Amino acid sequence: MADVKIDHLVKNYNPGVARDVLRDINLDIKEGEFVVFVGPSGCGKSTLLRAIAGLDDITSGDLYIGGKRMNDVPPVNRGVGMVFQSYALYPHMTVRENLAFGLKIKKVDKAIAKERVAQASAMLGLDSFLERKPKALSGGQRQRVAIGRALVQHPDVFLLDEPLSNLDAALRVKTRIELARMHQERGSTTIYVTHDQVEAMTLANKIVVLSPLTDDGAASNLEQFGPPLDLYHAPANRFVAGFIGSPKMNFLGGMIEEAGAQRTRIKLDTGVSLTASVDSSRGRAGDKVEVGIRPEHTVLLDDPRADNRITGTVQVAEHLGAETFVYLEVGGKDFTVKVRPETPAVPQSQFDIGVPADACYLFDAKGQAFPRTARFNRT
Amino acid sequence: MAMVESKSVIYRKLAAHAFLWFFLALIIFPLLMVIAISFRTGNFAVGDIIPSNPTLDHWRLALGMSIIDEAGRTIPPPFPVLLWLWNSVKVAVISAILIVALSTTCAYAFARLRFSGRSLLLKAMLIFQMFPAVLALVAYYALFSRITEYFPPLGLNTHPGLIFAYLGGIALHVWTIKGYFETIDKSLEESAMLDGASPWQAFRLILLPLSVPILAVVFILAFITAITEYPVASILLQDEAKLTLAVGSQYYLNPQEYKWGDFAAAAVMSGLPITLVFLLAQRWLVGGLTAGGVKG
Ligand SMILES: Nc1ncnc2c1ncn2[C@@H]1O[C@H](COP(=O)(O)OP(=O)(O)OP(=O)(O)O)[C@@H](O)[C@H]1O
Ligand SMILES: [Mg+2]
Numbered sequence: 001m002a003d004v005k006i007d008h009l010v011k012n013y014n015p016g017v018a019r020d021v022l023r024d025i026n027l028d029i030k031e032g033e034f035v036v037f038v039g040p041s042g043c044g045k046s047t048l049l050r051a052i053a054g055l056d057d058i059t060s061g062d063l064y065i066g067g068k069r070m071n072d073v074p075p076v077n078r079g080v081g082m083v084f085q086s087y088a089l090y091p092h093m094t095v096r097e098n099l100a101f102g103l104k105i106k107k108v109d110k111a112i113a114k115e116r117v118a119q120a121s122a123m124l125g126l127d128s129f130l131e132r133k134p135k136a137l138s139g140g141q142r143q144r145v146a147i148g149r150a151l152v153q154h155p156d157v158f159l160l161d162e163p164l165s166n167l168d169a170a171l172r173v174k175t176r177i178e179l180a181r182m183h184q185e186r187g188s189t190t191i192y193v194t195h196d197q198v199e200a201m202t203l204a205n206k207i208v209v210l211s212p213l214t215d216d217g218a219a220s221n222l223e224q225f226g227p228p229l230d231l232y233h234a235p236a237n238r239f240v241a242g243f244i245g246s247p248k249m250n251f252l253g254g255m256i257e258e259a260g261a262q263r264t265r266i267k268l269d270t271g272v273s274l275t276a277s278v279d280s281s282r283g284r285a286g287d288k289v290e291v292g293i294r295p296e297h298t299v300l301l302d303d304p305r306a307d308n309r310i311t312g313t314v315q316v317a318e319h320l321g322a323e324t325f326v327y328l329e330v331g332g333k334d335f336t337v338k339v340r341p342e343t344p345a346v347p348q349s350q351f352d353i354g355v356p357a358d359a360c361y362l363f364d365a366k367g368q369a370f371p372r373t374a375r376f377n378r379t
Numbered sequence: 380m381a382m383v384e385s386k387s388v389i390y391r392k393l394a395a396h397a398f399l400w401f402f403l404a405l406i407i408f409p410l411l412m413v414i415a416i417s418f419r420t421g422n423f424a425v426g427d428i429i430p431s432n433p434t435l436d437h438w439r440l441a442l443g444m445s446i447i448d449e450a451g452r453t454i455p456p457p458f459p460v461l462l463w464l465w466n467s468v469k470v471a472v473i474s475a476i477l478i479v480a481l482s483t484t485c486a487y488a489f490a491r492l493r494f495s496g497r498s499l500l501l502k503a504m505l506i507f508q509m510f511p512a513v514l515a516l517v518a519y520y521a522l523f524s525r526i527t528e529y530f531p532p533l534g535l536n537t538h539p540g541l542i543f544a545y546l547g548g549i550a551l552h553v554w555t556i557k558g559y560f561e562t563i564d565k566s567l568e569e570s571a572m573l574d575g576a577s578p579w580q581a582f583r584l585i586l587l588p589l590s591v592p593i594l595a596v597v598f599i600l601a602f603i604t605a606i607t608e609y610p611v612a613s614i615l616l617q618d619e620a621k622l623t624l625a626v627g628s629q630y631y632l633n634p635q636e637y638k639w640g641d642f643a644a645a646a647v648m649s650g651l652p653i654t655l656v657f658l659l660a661q662r663w664l665v666g667g668l669t670a671g672g673v674k675g
Pocket of ligand 1: 013021039040041042043044045046047048
């Protein structure tokens with residue numbers, strides 16, 4: 001068991017030629033925490049994981065595992081186990097040999113090795129495949145072998161790179177719950193990369209949101225690090241707000257009409273005025289801003305909390321049974337709302353929706369969030 | 380479960396088959412000729428493909444047995460053909476093994492390690508290899524006679540010397556193996572290293588077992604090259620007892636007397652080890668070794 005501390009980490013595959021992949025990453029991952037890395041494809045999640053494992057060196061900055069500086073320690077001595085994005089099973093070995101390979105290399109006592117393999121295989125339901133080669137396994141089974149191979153090493157830090165991405169929906173849910181249980185039982189520090197919002201929100205103690213670096217000279221591509229609900233309710237900036245939550249948050253442009261410490265009046269580009277429970281005391285009337293509204297935070301007009309009204313033109317309505325999504329166009333922008341099932345919405349017709357002041361997020365021209373003074377829950 | 384095919388595909392298949400048979404005949408015909416010559420009475424290059432009165436005399440001589448000619452004289456075998464064959468096999472096996480070992484480690488470095496001058500070195504190797512060895516014969520001779528002065532066991536007129544000379548020709552093999560290594564996902568070795576393997580262990584326990592087919596190919600190619608190589612061996616080897624079969628069998632052909640029959644028997648014999656090695660190595664020439672290792 002160990003904590004992981006990352007201090008001003010920079011990674012550049014080709015310094016001086018290529019642009020940084022990771023810039024000024026600072027993370028303090030406590031012992032036993034389950035941390036999930038999310039971010040768009042190519043933002044450096046795998047790279048950060050590989051840097052922690054020691055498969056790629058760090059351009060600058062420091063990495064500590066269990067209080068020990070690991071910059072120059074080879075992977076095997078870092079006490080990490082990793083499940084690769086590509087599984088990386090040894091194709092010429094049976095499942096049993098795959099699981100036991102590391103123990104054999106490390107000359108772990110045969111009886112102990114056998115027991116650990118048996119334990120992992122029972123836990124992951126691999127007992128009936130032990131003598132098969134990876135070739136003869138399904139994607140899900142291979143995935144479990146990959147997890148098992150890292151498990152038998154009893155790593156202090158468990159690194160998983162999109163381990164469920166190849167499974168079908170049902171198996172995904174099952175393995176996800178399995179992973180959560182495993183983490184509770186073993187309590188090892190776990191770092192997990194995923195594209196899946198649900199995985200991130202359900203598994204994580206804390207989420208790390210990374211963004212791809214562009215040439216705009218951003219100081220860091222670590223956008224936010226915090227518990228899932230903090231990221232949902234109090235995103236640090238527009239990027240995090242747009243990334244966390246599904247369907248994505250809607251954004252409407254406008255400017256501050258009346259700043260305030262509790263409430264803010266905003267005049268939208270569509271001409272409509274809107275009240276938001278946001279502390280905009282660091283802004284001034286006339287500042288350009290963007291209002292963010294989550295699709296699931298809209299209410300019907302007759303709801304007493306419908307402080308504001310947004311009007312749009314219906315593009316498409318999706319009836320999913322348990323809920324209905326209506327895709328609107330508001331002032332030339334897409335605006336998605338989640339409404340009660342079977343709400344009628346005829347394409348090209350006008351559609352009015354209520355937006356509570358407590359449901360609004362507000363971002364300044366640089367994309368930084370104004371503090372919210374309330375959290376909204378629909379029910 | 381054959382797919383349903385249209386008529387035109389069937390005709391095309393027939394045409395392809397006919398073409399392949401024709402091609403095969405073209406390749407096999409010279410071999411049949413040589414075999415025929417080796418059984419033909421007298422030393423004639425031309426004649427029927429099925430000898431009219433076949434004889435085993437050429438083979439007896441090649442196998443080291445004396446024969447009795449029409450006049451009743453006993454003719455001892457003129458050359459130690461079996462010894463030459465043994466020399467050839469010895470040189471070919473050892474040099475093929477060493478070539479596989481050298482080019483594999485070399486290819487690993489080129490495929491997996493990053494060092495400066497890597498691509499330059501790779502290209503340079505290939506370009507140097509493009510000059511035929513014949514052009515360098517003088518250089519070979521000069522080099523090895525110099526080596527003889529300092530270290531005779533590796534010098535002129537020795538088998539180790541010849542093997543040493545053959546080890547120079549690995550550039551193509553390095554390229555071949557490097558290409559194969561690059562198709563094997565790097566994460567396999569990374570995973571092994573996380574499991575605690577040293578780079579050498581990752582190479583030996585993961586990469587090598589997965590590369591067996593290409594190693595077999597390189598072994599066969601190196602073996603064939605060494606068995607059939609003539610120019611360098613003819614320069615470096617001098618004693619009759621040390622010759623390889625490729626060099627020695629030329630002794631049958633001198634301007635005074637072309638002993639085509641004896642030569643043919645020796646030539647067929649030199650093909651035997653190649654066939655044998657090929658048959659043995661075939662079980663290693665399997666595909667799909669890396670299947671199932673990585674996603675996608
Ligand atoms: N070996 C490498 N050399 C140079 N650039 C690389 C290398 N590996 C990755 N990159 C670059 O680094 C960036 C981050 O890659 P990385 O694999 O970490 O992304 P990721 O966030 O894991 O993406 P995904 O979600 O698609 O897996 C990418 O722009 C990629 O092109
Ligand atoms: Mg990745």
